Amino acid sequence: MTERLDAYRDRLRGFLPDLLGVRLLEVSPERVTAELEVRRELCTVPGILHGGAIMAFADTLGAVATVATIPPGAGTTTIESKTNFFAPGREGTVVRGETTPLHKGRRTMTWQTRVTSADGRLLALVTQTQMILPAEGG
Amino acid sequence: MTERLDAYRDRLRGFLPDLLGVRLLEVSPERVTAELEVRRELCTVPGILHGGAIMAFADTLGAVATVATIPPGAGTTTIESKTNFFAPGREGTVVRGETTPLHKGRRTMTWQTRVTSADGRLLALVTQTQMILPAEGG
Amino acid sequence: MTERLDAYRDRLRGFLPDLLGVRLLEVSPERVTAELEVRRELCTVPGILHGGAIMAFADTLGAVATVATIPPGAGTTTIESKTNFFAPGREGTVVRGETTPLHKGRRTMTWQTRVTSADGRLLALVTQTQMILPAEGG
Amino acid sequence: MTERLDAYRDRLRGFLPDLLGVRLLEVSPERVTAELEVRRELCTVPGILHGGAIMAFADTLGAVATVATIPPGAGTTTIESKTNFFAPGREGTVVRGETTPLHKGRRTMTWQTRVTSADGRLLALVTQTQMILPAEGG
Numbered sequence: 001m002t003e004r005l006d007a008y009r010d011r012l013r014g015f016l017p018d019l020l021g022v023r024l025l026e027v028s029p030e031r032v033t034a035e036l037e038v039r040r041e042l043c044t045v046p047g048i049l050h051g052g053a054i055m056a057f058a059d060t061l062g063a064v065a066t067v068a069t070i071p072p073g074a075g076t077t078t079i080e081s082k083t084n085f086f087a088p089g090r091e092g093t094v095v096r097g098e099t100t101p102l103h104k105g106r107r108t109m110t111w112q113t114r115v116t117s118a119d120g121r122l123l124a125l126v127t128q129t130q131m132i133l134p135a136e137g138g
Numbered sequence: 139m140t141e142r143l144d145a146y147r148d149r150l151r152g153f154l155p156d157l158l159g160v161r162l163l164e165v166s167p168e169r170v171t172a173e174l175e176v177r178r179e180l181c182t183v184p185g186i187l188h189g190g191a192i193m194a195f196a197d198t199l200g201a202v203a204t205v206a207t208i209p210p211g212a213g214t215t216t217i218e219s220k221t222n223f224f225a226p227g228r229e230g231t232v233v234r235g236e237t238t239p240l241h242k243g244r245r246t247m248t249w250q251t252r253v254t255s256a257d258g259r260l261l262a263l264v265t266q267t268q269m270i271l272p273a274e275g276g
Numbered sequence: 277m278t279e280r281l282d283a284y285r286d287r288l289r290g291f292l293p294d295l296l297g298v299r300l301l302e303v304s305p306e307r308v309t310a311e312l313e314v315r316r317e318l319c320t321v322p323g324i325l326h327g328g329a330i331m332a333f334a335d336t337l338g339a340v341a342t343v344a345t346i347p348p349g350a351g352t353t354t355i356e357s358k359t360n361f362f363a364p365g366r367e368g369t370v371v372r373g374e375t376t377p378l379h380k381g382r383r384t385m386t387w388q389t390r391v392t393s394a395d396g397r398l399l400a401l402v403t404q405t406q407m408i409l410p411a412e413g414g
Numbered sequence: 415m416t417e418r419l420d421a422y423r424d425r426l427r428g429f430l431p432d433l434l435g436v437r438l439l440e441v442s443p444e445r446v447t448a449e450l451e452v453r454r455e456l457c458t459v460p461g462i463l464h465g466g467a468i469m470a471f472a473d474t475l476g477a478v479a480t481v482a483t484i485p486p487g488a489g490t491t492t493i494e495s496k497t498n499f500f501a502p503g504r505e506g507t508v509v510r511g512e513t514t515p516l517h518k519g520r521r522t523m524t525w526q527t528r529v530t531s532a533d534g535r536l537l538a539l540v541t542q543t544q545m546i547l548p549a550e551g552g
Contacts, residue, residue, distance in 0.1 A: 016188035019157065019179045041157045044201065050154035051201075051216040052194020059190040063182065078189040079522060080494055080543060082220045082358045084386050084403060086379040102401055103362040107521070107545065108493060110360050112401075125378055125388075127360060127403065129494060129543075131521065217384060218356055218405060220496045222524050222541060224517040240539055241500040245383070245407065246355060248498050250539075263516055263526075265498060265541065267356060267405075269383065292464035295433065295455045317433045320477065326430035327492040328470020335466040339458065354465040358496045 008064055017060040020053060029069040032061045032099040038091050049089030051124075055081065058113035058126035061099040065111050066130040069104060073135030079108070081128040089115070089123050107132055146202055155198040158191060167207040170199045170237040176229050187227030189262075193219065196251035196264035199237040203249050204268040207242060211273030217246070219266040227253070227261050245270055284340055293336045296329060305345040308337045308375040314367050325365030327400075331357065334389035334402035337375040341387050342406040345380060349411030355384070357404035365391070365399050383408055422478055431474040434467060443483040446475045446513040452505050463503030465538075469495065472527035472540035475513040479525050480544040483518060487549030493522070495542040503529075503537050521546055 008027045012018050020042060026033040036042070036057050044050035059078055066076040089095045096116050103110040113126040146165045150156050158180060164171040174180070174195050182188035197216055204214040227233045234254050241248040251264040284303045288294050296318060302309040312318070312333050320326035335354055342352040365371045372392050379386040389402040422441045426432050434456060440447040450456070450471050458464035473492055480490040503509045510530050517524040527540040 014178065015181050015183070016179065016191055020190075041153065043153050044198075045149075045153070050194065050197070051219065052158075052190070052197040053154055055193040055197065055219065055221075056188065056190020059188070059193065060182075063189075077226070078223055080220070080222045081189065081193065082218070082403065082496060083193075084218045084378065084405065085216055086381075086386065088215075102360065102398065105362075110362065110401075122378065125386075125403070127358065127401070129360065220358065220541065222516065222543065224519075224524065240498065240536065243500075248500065248539075260516065263524075263541070265496065265539070267498065291455065291457050291459070292467055296466075317429065319429050320474075321425075321429070326470065326473070327495065328434075328466070328473040329430055331469040331473065331495065331497075332464065332466020335464070335469065336458075339465075353502070354499055356496070356498045357465065357469065358494070359469075360494045361492055364491070 012060070016056060020056060022057055022060050024064065027064055027068050030101065032065040032068065034061055034097050035094050036097070037094050038089050040091060043091055047091045049091070049095065051085055054085070054089065054115050054124045055083050055126065057097055058083070058115060059128060061097050061113050062111040062128045062130060065099045065101070066109050069109065070132055071135065075133035076130045077133065079129050079131045081126060083124055083126045085124045087121055087123050089117065093118055095123060102127070150198070154194060158194060160195055160198050162202065165202055165206050168239065170203040170206065172199055172235045173232050174235070175232050176227050178229060181229055185229045187229070187233065189223055192227065192253050192262045193221050193264065195235055196221070196253060197266060199235050199251050200249040200266045200268060203237045203239070204247050207247065208270055209273065213271035214268045215271065217267050217269045219264060221262055221264045223262045225259055225261050227255065231256050233261060240265070288336070292332060296332060298333055298336050300340065303340055303344050306377065308341040308344065310337055310373050311370050312373070313370050314365050316367060319367055323367045325367070325371065327361055330361070330365065330391050330400045331359050331402065333373055334359070334391060335404060337373050337389050338387040338404045338406060341375045341377070342385050345385065346408055347411065351409035352406045353409065355405050355407045357402060359400055359402045361400045363397055363399050365393065369394050371399060378403070426474070430470060434470060436471055436474050438478065441478055441482050444515065446479040446482065448475055448511045449508050450511070451508050452503050454505060457505055461505045463505070463509065465499055468503065468529055468538045469497050469540065471511055472497070472529060473542060475511050475527050476525040476542045476544060479513045479515070480523050483523065484546055485549065489547035490544045491547065493543050493545045495540060497538055497540045499538045501535055501537050503531065507532050509537060516541070
């Protein structure tokens with residue numbers, strides 16, 4: 001399992017999740033969790049995490065969750081994403097994301113990600129739909 | 139006007155839009171435009187711009203548009219954002235965002251951002267609602 | 277409590293929820309539940325509940341939940357609503373809606389409604405934001 | 415063309431759009447328009463059109479637009495829908511819906527519907543994604 005988590009972490013290396021500092025904690029077809037440290041450069045004004053960072057964080061987790069679910073060789077792309085923001089992420093803290101499935105279809109999957117503060121407050125809720133791209137020749 | 143554009147650019151310095159490389163081109167209460175170069179570190183897999191970068195790009199523009207509209211001293215926060223993705227942004231190209239108002243209310247404003255490729259193809263459409271936070275003592 | 281449920285039912289009389297046949301089962305600030313019988317005239321094609329009926333059903337529940345939460349005299353209006361559809365509601369069955377809070381703020385509240393079939397399958401998920409309109413002179 | 419419009423109207427007969435009173439005015443793969451009279455039984459409180467009626471109205475138009483675009487025999491289902499509400503529809507008036515394409519893909523299509531008052535004010539904007547269901551044996 002640790003080996004598998006490392007494989008998912010490797011996939012993110014050098015891409016946006018890496019630039020943001022997304023740290024995957026757990027990857028399974030039923031649940032993906034991760035952390036993000038609220039550094040100044042992820043903020044929108046001093047002290048407040050940028051909503052875009054929250055959406056990018058969640059989008060990453062939903063894509064990882066889809067990859068963890070679909071057959072090897074199949075691909076995925078986000079076709080739509082909706083976020084409601086409830087409270088600010090604070091600079092210097094660590095926010096947590098937890099992604100769980102709403103729907104796992106053959107053509108699409110829908111995931112919901114709760115982004116929470118260290119003390120468990122719901123900061124944002126993200127619902128996203130992933131299109132499944134069948135493996136070539138599949 | 140150039141001075142004013144510089145002031146908006148300065149507000150982004152050191153924060154997420156700067157990390158992503160958002161370049162504001164035009165800021166007015168009726169239209170905000172910007173560019174984003176699709177660098178490898180903004181991608182999700184080699185060659186393809188991360189959906190999270192698109193959402194963060196648009197969220198920045200909607201917030202700038204709100205600030206350009208509200209009275210000095212008032213603040214704003216994104217309360218919800220919806221994105222539909224239509225086509226991939228390609229690494230090595232420059233994508234463009236254009237934000238225009240759908241609604242300018244006293245309590246909320248809603249903006250729509252078209253993200254397009256250099257050849258004008260619609261890559262994503264983002265609709266977001268900004269809450270207006272009145273100036274202290276206002 | 278029964279009396280209070282009757283008061284909520286009375287508020288819907290003669291309006292869209294009545295036309296659709298929404299039956300409130302439970303109303304509290306933490307949970308609203310209701311049923312809807314899938315009659316032919318609520319369908320989109322023979323046998324399949326119209327997505328619009330699902331959205332109207334959920335919108336009703338979110339508004340009732342808000343009214344159950346805010347002070348007497350205050351009002352509410354839906355400012356945005358997002359629905360993901362997962363499976364069809366079948367003609368001749370009864371679908372159920374359950375609305376719970378995601379966020380209860382002073383200016384806005386956000387509710388999530390699960391619409392399920394009689395056997396518990398998730399048919400649709402609706403997330404909506406209600407603006408709170410303060411009581412006159414409040 | 416008139417004949418074709420009649421065919422679309424016939425498809426709605428006896429179903430939810432008929433119950434609501436949706437009147438199709440124009441159907442083409444590039445544009446669908448319709449009217450809805452704001453009767454008391456479509457309201458949420460006296461005088462104000464129910465948000466659910468607006469969403470059902472738009473959902474109908476997006477589905478009709480999809481059917482007008484896809485090959486005969488193919489089907490469609492709404493997979494997600496997002497609405498922003500800006501101003502109330504008034505009882506006794508007629509609201510108008512205009513649906514235009516954002517994206518026409520092989521697997522999905524995305525439509526945007528502007529719902530306006532008789533004097534052209536934007537009341538709501540609906541963005542919805544339709545899944546294309548290939549014809550049997552197609």
